[in-house]
């Protein structure tokens with residue numbers, strides 16, 4: 254890979270100069286002097302080398318544009334990185350699994366050529382508190398038999414549930430791959446797009462449409478209660494309804510999160526999940542290689558301070574050390590708070606947009622605890638080598654709801670929901686022979702704690718998680734060689750996701766589709782001419798799916814074709 258470090262040339266702004274001083278003491282030594290403005294002029298500058306920034310840059314470079322991706326950290330990937338935190342032990346520090354990645358991105362960006370290698374999870378394990386468990390595989394019939402061990406009624410209902418969910422997912426999935434129509438525009442093109450969307454819903458089967466509305470507006474518990482009686486099964490299924498979001502399974506809005514997490518696929522297999530070889534960091538390295546193969550330049554340790562604007566249009570960016578780069582298109586792959594309130598002066602934006610972004614809900618509620626293990630945990634007669642996918646610690650709906658109760662009142666769950674995976678059982682290169690890595694996604698851990706803070710509570714959270722795992726896997730503590738705790742505050746500090754929200758903004762109806770990130774600004778443009786957004790805070794949202802990066806690239810290319818540059822005529826008319 255040919256990623257390079259920044260070249261400082263400008264040290265005039267007080268803020269930038271101060272930050273540059275900070276960088277020097279942080280040991281950022283790779284900077285070299287740029288030769289001239291021409292060297293620093295591009296067609297497009299993408300701010301942020303997370304997977305959406307990389308996807309966006311790759312599509313634009315493939316279209317023939319001269320692209321520069323600027324990443325603040327020493328590695329690409331953002332929330333999707335893999336790090337060696339102990340010799341031979343590779344951790345997916347934050348994000349760990351793949352399912353929602355849009356399949357056409359794999360083709361369009363020729364990712365297989367660059368090492369794309371998802372490894373299918375062959376099962377999911379859901380232990381109960383009483384020694385019982387559910388072990389799901391990719392075989393529907395086997396899963397029914399497994400459920401029948403707990404409830405004959407539920408085994409029958411599982412058929413109907415799987416069918417109903419798949420029908421809703423198939424109906425909703427196309428929305429993930431389209432730019433939301435602008436419902437506030439009088440442009441005939443937008444009106445046609447809206448009419449097409451309406452007719453899509455009108456053509457839907459009555460039951461499918463009704464189920465979709467129930468999921469999009471209601472609670473996961475109400476939906477699941479209609480089908481099932483087994484608490485263990487309902488706990489397992491409801492777990493997908495709370496991921497990354499400050500809702501319990503009985504809260505309205507959890508249905509939407511359940512639906513979102515059910516839409517994925519792996520190799521054409523509906524709802525399947527995979528680990529990428531080398532973790533999600535392995536995946537983002539593949540993306541970076543693809544982007545570079547199309548000619549994109551990626552600069553690391555290049556924190557952008559601000560977007561440079563002139564007469565209402567973007568003309569480039571200034572790094573924290575004062576270096577400037579120029580382009581008539583600048584794309585922010587950061588979250589909406591950083592895109593609209595930090596990278597540009599909010600006074601350049603309409604008041605209603607600023608108000609909407611100030612109100613945009615983040616309230617991160619998830620943490621990560623990663624373990625280096627001396628061996629495999631066991632559960633009754635099952636030894637850990639059989640856990641070749643997610644292990645779901647959410648043994649009933651009540652368990653999940655009580656975990657949420659703690660968060661409602663400003664504290665972290667004392668019996669948390671844990672979605673964990675021994676990634677080394679699937680990808681042996683993640684740990685030395687005979688040793689293992691366990692990646693644990695934790696909820697609920699609200700960003701704002703009542704009468705305390707995360708720097709004080711961090712290791713207490715680690716202890717709580719370890720204690721919980723010990724309940725399910727007796728002797729677990731004896732296997733622990735090392736532990737890494739990453740709270741919402743760490744996520745914010747390390748990745749830059751505001752309040753540690755894993756999706757760059759909560760998933761709930763007023764922040765989705767037409768309204769993500771704000772009413773009137775869901776089409777990846779901004780009121781500043783030539784300034785675009787492509788992070789997870791835009792439609793369709795977070796997860797390692799690449800859709801925002803891809804859809805934003807489409808809009809940029811469309812605008813450039815229309816205007817010969819970056820959408821000047823069209824965007825100026827909106828402001």
Ligand SMILES: Cc1cc2nc3c(=O)[nH]c(=O)nc-3n(C[C@H](O)[C@H](O)[C@H](O)COP(=O)(O)OP(=O)(O)OC[C@H]3O[C@@H](n4cnc5c(N)ncnc54)[C@H](O)[C@@H]3O)c2cc1C
Nearest residue numbers: 301303304305325331332348349350557749789795796797
């Ligand atoms: C703990 C955790 C677990 C998760 N688990 C999963 C999972 O298993 N599967 C899944 O699909 N999703 C998961 N997610 C969600 C998913 O990883 C994120 O939604 C997604 O990776 C966000 O991608 P992005 O490119 O939009 O933004 P980010 O990944 O946030 O990338 C933004 C990039 O911009 C950089 N940056 C920030 N400020 C600047 C600046 N001023 N100048 C230059 N660069 C800057 C950052 O360093 C970062 O690299 C998880 C997230 C977290 C935090």
